[in-house]
Structure formats: structure tokens, C-alpha cells
Amino acid sequence: MPTLATDFSDVTRSEASLRRFLHGLPGVDQVGAEARAAMLGTRSIKTTAKAQALDLAIRMVDLTTLEGADTHGKVRALASKAQRPDPADPTCPQVAAVCVYPDMVATAKETLGASGVHVAAVATAFPSGRAALDVKLADTRDAVEAGADEIDMVIDRGAFLSGRYLQVFEEIVAVREACAKPDGGSAHLKVIFETGELQTYDNVRRASWLAMMAGGHFIKTSTGKVQPAATLPVTMVMLEAVRDFREATGHMVGVKPAGGIRTSKDAIKYLVVVNEVAGADWLVPEWFRFGASTLLNELLMQRTKLTTGRYSGPDYFTLD
Amino acid sequence: MAARIDVRKTYKLYVGGAFPRSESGYSYPVEDAKGTFVANAALASRKDARDAVVAARKAFGGWSGRTAYNRAQVLYRVAEVLEDRRPQFVVAVQQSEGLSASRAGAVVDAAVDRLVWYAGWADKLTQVVGGANPVAGPFFNLSTPEPTGVVAVLAPQESSLLGLVSVLAPVVVTGNSAVVVSSFRRPLPAVNLAEVLATSDVPGGVVNLLTGDAATIGPWLAAHMDVNAIDLGGVRGLEPAEAGDALATDLEVAAADNLKRVRRAPAAEPDFTATPGLDTMTDFVEIKTVWHPMGV
Numbered sequence: 072m073p074t075l076a077t078d079f080s081d082v083t084r085s086e087a088s089l090r091r092f093l094h095g096l097p098g099v100d101q102v103g104a105e106a107r108a109a110m111l112g113t114r115s116i117k118t119t120a121k122a123q124a125l126d127l128a129i130r131m132v133d134l135t136t137l138e139g140a141d142t143h144g145k146v147r148a149l150a151s152k153a154q155r156p157d158p159a160d161p162t163c164p165q166v167a168a169v170c171v172y173p174d175m176v177a178t179a180k181e182t183l184g185a186s187g188v189h190v191a192a193v194a195t196a197f198p199s200g201r202a203a204l205d206v207k208l209a210d211t212r213d214a215v216e217a218g219a220d221e222i223d224m225v226i227d228r229g230a231f232l233s234g235r236y237l238q239v240f241e242e243i244v245a246v247r248e249a250c251a252k253p254d255g256g257s258a259h260l261k262v263i264f265e266t267g268e269l270q271t272y273d274n275v276r277r278a279s280w281l282a283m284m285a286g287g288h289f290i291k292t293s294t295g296k297v298q299p300a301a302t303l304p305v306t307m308v309m310l311e312a313v314r315d316f317r318e319a320t321g322h323m324v325g326v327k328p329a330g331g332i333r334t335s336k337d338a339i340k341y342l343v344v345v346n347e348v349a350g351a352d353w354l355v356p357e358w359f360r361f362g363a364s365t366l367l368n369e370l371l372m373q374r375t376k377l378t379t380g381r382y383s384g385p386d387y388f389t390l391d
Numbered sequence: 392m393a394a395r396i397d398v399r400k401t402y403k404l405y406v407g408g409a410f411p412r413s414e415s416g417y418s419y420p421v422e423d424a425k426g427t428f429v430a431n432a433a434l435a436s437r438k439d440a441r442d443a444v445v446a447a448r449k450a451f452g453g454w455s456g457r458t459a460y461n462r463a464q465v466l467y468r469v470a471e472v473l474e475d476r477r478p479q480f481v482v483a484v485q486q487s488e489g490l491s492a493s494r495a496g497a498v499v500d501a502a503v504d505r506l507v508w509y510a511g512w513a514d515k516l517t518q519v520v521g522g523a524n525p526v527a528g529p530f531f532n533l534s535t536p537e538p539t540g541v542v543a544v545l546a547p548q549e550s551s552l553l554g555l556v557s558v559l560a561p562v563v564v565t566g567n568s569a570v571v572v573s574s575f576r577r578p579l580p581a582v583n584l585a586e587v588l589a590t591s592d593v594p595g596g597v598v599n600l601l602t603g604d605a606a607t608i609g610p611w612l613a614a615h616m617d618v619n620a621i622d623l624g625g626v627r628g629l630e631p632a633e634a635g636d637a638l639a640t641d642l643e644v645a646a647a648d649n650l651k652r653v654r655r656a657p658a659a660e661p662d663f664t665a666t667p668g669l670d671t672m673t674d675f676v677e678i679k680t681v682w683h684p685m686g687v
Binding site for chain 2: 380381382383384385386387
């Protein structure tokens with residue numbers, strides 16, 4: 072990796088310098104990355120280690136509902152589930168956050184209260200990101216004012232793919248400023264790349280550095296609205312980026328794969344990759360999240376299987 | 392001319408309409424009635440059973456939602472394909488059960504006839520066991536049988552084809568989906584039947600056939616919270632014989648956890664050549680009764 076000063080003002084001074092920096096990042100060996108991710112996915116995690124992994128994965132879930140048909144009632148139900156995922160088992164931990172559209176933030180916040188479960192809101196014309204900057208910023212401010220603890224923004228993939236990196240950079244910086252709260256704090260900013268639209272791993276690595284330099288607290292793979300969504304190799308490339316960024320600057324950035332992670336086996340594979348690529352420091356809900364809706368029930372079923380010794384079924388858990 | 396080299400077969404399971412190997416990676420040698428090696432069969436593990444239940448649950452909605460008439464057609468189609476493959480099944484039954492060619496042929500014919508018989512019941516059972524009930528009030532009161540759900544079937548150990556068809560057909564004809572554990576020592580007719588099911592019109596996942604030991608897979612199916620009923624017939628004939636009673640009791644206890652319907656293990660394996668009664672079907676249906684006000 073190139074040696075970096077913590078201050079990136081030299082890099083982000085102009086379109087040309089930013090492009091030079093991003094294109095100067097080492098390329099990703101596609102075959103090697105996929106082979107390594109597949110190899111890490113073969114690790115066998117059993118018994119007590121599996122029980123710990125399942126509980127950790129539950130604590131890392133951003134329980135998500137992003138449908139046009141969402142209602143206040145559904146968000147309230149989801150928020151209740153976030154606090155007590157398995158009502159039959161008080162030892163089951165609560166999830167990290169619920170993730171909703173900005174107009175549902177107040178409802179979610181009301182139900183969650185001081186439970187410690189965060190409210191994340193998708194903003195900036197999610198999921199396409201096709202709106203004027205003013206609209207995106209207003210969207211963000213709305214969500215923050217309604218009480219969102221975390222903002223999930225989408226980057227302008229059109230600008231990124233046409234090489235207008237500085238525009239993307241400045242947008243992220245502007246959204247980050249819009250995350251400021253009146254009390255002096257700030258909502259955490261997650262930057263969604265929509266890796267399914269970025270075409271190459273090189274682009275994923277460039278987008279990761281761009282978002283980290285712009286001050287994103289988290290980098291997130293996908294909106295969940297585009298296929299392919301999160302994959303193991305893409306997440307691995309992003310984990311390498313956050314690891315290198317910490318080495319270069321001392322700053323930690325979190326990672327959130329979202330979309331397409333449905334089974335507890337998949338979730339455990341991601342945890343293995345986190346541990347092997349970024350390190351154990353990232354194995355906490357503050358630095359790694361799963362964006363998911365159906366995954367939680369799968370984790371709960373596996374958890375029940377481990378505690379009771381018999382296979383459970385979907386009838387015994389709430390829908391969504 | 393050089394002697395031809397044997398084609399040594401290792402069969403696979405039938406789960407969700409596909410033929411996967413056992414998740415465990417194990418297979419076991421299958422011998423014919425004289426003790427000669429015939430082929431390897433996949434040794435299903437508890438995780439194969441779990442996958443089969445998931446596949447059966449997924450298929451249940453579509454299968455139970457079909458018209459009874461259509462299910463009859465599908466079952467009849469299975470009989471047709473089975474009839475077309477008669478020579479293959481005669482050999483499999485001969486090898487498995489040690490019968491003469493003519494006796495084995497009679498067994499295969501009986502299995503085909505049994506499928507046709509149950510296919511005919513698909514759109515008639517409702518009339519026979521359901522009905523309009525006279526009630527003391529201004530209501531239409533109607534009872535209809537509905538499928539129980541995912542049914543685990545421990546197939547008979549001795550009668551490897553006719554017995555298998557006789558316990559499987561009544562389960563699926565009413566709209567249930569099935570997870571079947573075949574005869575442990577005589578799995579080849581079940582393996583061949585899987586190939587018949589895959590090439591007839593049965594949707595994937597409606598029937599899942601596992602070859603392996605009912606004594607090891609049975610407890611996981613009996614305790615599985617997403618299985619709605621279990622047929623314990625295959626417990627009889629497992630070795631050692633005296634372990635069968637204890638196993639049957641254990642499975643019944645495990646099945647009580649989510650109030651599964653249980654068909655108890657018989658004292659001895661029944662004679663499957665006899666014409667079955669309706670209880671083979673009614674054991675795995677739920678009677679739903681609706682009250683509808685008159686004159687509204």
C-alpha cells in the first residue's frame with residue numbers, strides 16, 4: 072500500500088489528483104480473491120463456537136424493511152422484534168438496529184425508546200440515488216431530525232462509473248455534514264456502493280477508499296434492490312480496504328454487507344472472513360453489520376436447534 | 392474379446408426434485424438377498440433429513456393447492472412411468488427380496504395397480520369422509536378433509552417396492568408432501584422409484600426419498616418441529632428386532648413435542664398385497680368444518 076498521511080487534502084485537491092490516487096491503488100486479483108473467499112467459507116464452525124457465532128450474528132443484524140408497502144404497524148412490529156427477537160428465550164440478544172425509510176424513523180424511535188437498538192434510515196434518494204444534491208441533503212436532514220442514529224446513503228454510481236470521483240467525494244462530505252445533530256453529535260454515516268453495479272473488484276476498492284477519505288463511518292455493499300447484492304469476495308475486498316485504511320491513518324471504518332445473506336451458514340462464513348481479513352477488532356456490532364430481513368429468523372431457528380436439540384420450523388417465529 | 396468391466400453404481404438421494412449426494416459424504420454397500428454386492432446407496436444423515444423437510448415444506452403449498460383431479464392425473468402418470476420401467480423394477484425387486492422373476496413381476500404389477508387405485512381416490516375421498524352435516528340452526532355445515540402438511544414416512548423394511556408405494560401414495564394423494572426413509576437393507580427399488588418420480592409430473596420436493604437407517608434418521612424427523620405427521624411403520628423389521636419397540640416408543644415421545652399425527656408401528660409388517668382401507672389416507676388429513684349462515 073502507498074504510505075499515506077492522515078490528511079487527504081492533497082489527494083482530494085483536484086479531480087486529477089483524486090483519480091491518480093484511486094487508480095494508483097493496487098488492483099484486485101479477481102481469481103485469487105474469489106478463491107480465498109471460497110476457501111475461508113469452508114471453515115467448520117461447530118458446537119460452542121457456533122453458539123457464540125450465532126449470538127454475535129444476531130447482535131450484528133440491521134433488521135431491515137424497505138418496501139413501498141411498509142406501514143407504521145409493520146415498523147412497530149419490527150422494532151418490537153428487534154428488542155426481543157425470540158420472545159420464548161430471554162437470553163437471546165437484541166439486534167444492532169432497525170433500518171427503515173426516513174418517514175418511518177419517528178415510529179421506530181418511539182417503539183425502541185432507550186432500548187439501545189439504533190434506528191438507521193436510508194436517505195439520499197435511496198435506492199437509485201438519482202436526485203439533485205439539495206433533495207438528497209434535505210432527505211438526510213429530515214431523517215436526522217426525526218431521530219435517526221444512522222444514515223445509509225447511496226453514492227451516485229453514474230458519476231462514479233464515468234470517473235467523476237470528486238463529485239462523489241463531495242457528495243459524501245456534504246451528506247456527512249447534513250448528519251450533524253443540533254446537540255453537537257452526529258448520526259453515523261454508512262455509504263452504500265451498490266457493488267452489483269460497480270462491475271469490478273478494482274472499482275469496489277476505489278469506492279471504499281473514496282468513501283473512507285470522505286469520512287464515512289461504515290461502507291456498505293448494496294441496497295438489496297439490485298442483484299447481485301452482497302457476496303463474500305466483495306465483502307472481503309472491502310474488509311481489506313478498511314484494514315489498510317486503519318494501517319495508514321489509524322481510523323477504523325465499519326463494514327456492512329447487505330442483501331442476499333439468508334442462511335446462518337452464510338452469516339458465519341462472513342464472520343470467518345471478518346476475523347481472517349480485517350481482524351478480531353471488527354467482530355463487534357460497532358464495526359460490522361448484516362443488512363438483512365429473513366436472516367434473523369434463520370439465525371433464531373439455528374439457535375433454537377442448538378438449545379433444544381431438535382430442528383425448529385418457521386411456524387415458531389414471527390414473519391419479518 | 393476382453394471381458395467387459397463392471398459399471399459400479401453409487402446411487403444418490405432424491406431431495407427437492409434433485410439427486411444430491413448425502414451431506415455426510417457416506418454411502419453403504421447394498422447386497423442382494425444372497426449376500427452378493429449390488430451397488431452403493433447414499434447413507435442419509437440428519438442434515439439430509441433437515442434439507443428434505445425444508446424442500447417438502449416449500450413444495451407443500453403448491454401441491455396441496457392443486458385440484459384433486461390434477462393430483463389424480465399426476466399419480467396416474469407415476470403409475471404409467473413405473474409400468475414402462477417394469478423390467479428394471481422386476482430385477483430390483485428380485486435382487487432385494489430374493490423372489491423369482493414371476494413373483495417379482497407380480498409385486499411390480501401390484502405396485503402399479505396400487506398407484507392407480509390411490510390416484511382414483513384423489514377426487515373421491517372428500518365425498519366419502521367429508522359431507523354436509525345436519526345442524527340445529529340456520530347454517531350450512533360442511534366438513535372437508537385437508538392435508539396435514541409435511542409427513543415423514545419410515546417405509547417398510549421388508550416390502551421394498553409394494554410396501555413403499557402403499558405407504559407413500561396415500562400420503563401424497565391427499566395433498567401432503569412427504570419425506571420418506573426407505574428400507575435400509577433393500578433401498579434399490581426406492582432409488583429406482585425416485586427416478587420414476589423425477590421423470591413424471593410430480594413437482595420437486597413433494598416426495599423426498601432418503602436411503603439410510605431409519606433408526607438414526609427417525610429420531611430427528613420425529614422431533615422436527617416443522618414435520619406435521621410421522622408414519623412409524625418402518626421401525627418394524629430393523630435389526631436388532633427387540634430394539635424396535637424401544638425405538639417406536641422413543642419416536643412417539645419425541646413426536647409429541649409439536650403434537651404430530653403419529654401412525655404407530657404395527658406389531659408385524661402388514662401384508663401389502665391386500666386391498667388397503669381408507670385409514671391409510673384419513674390418518675394424514677385434518678377434517679375442517681365450516682359453518683355458513685343460510686339465507687344471507
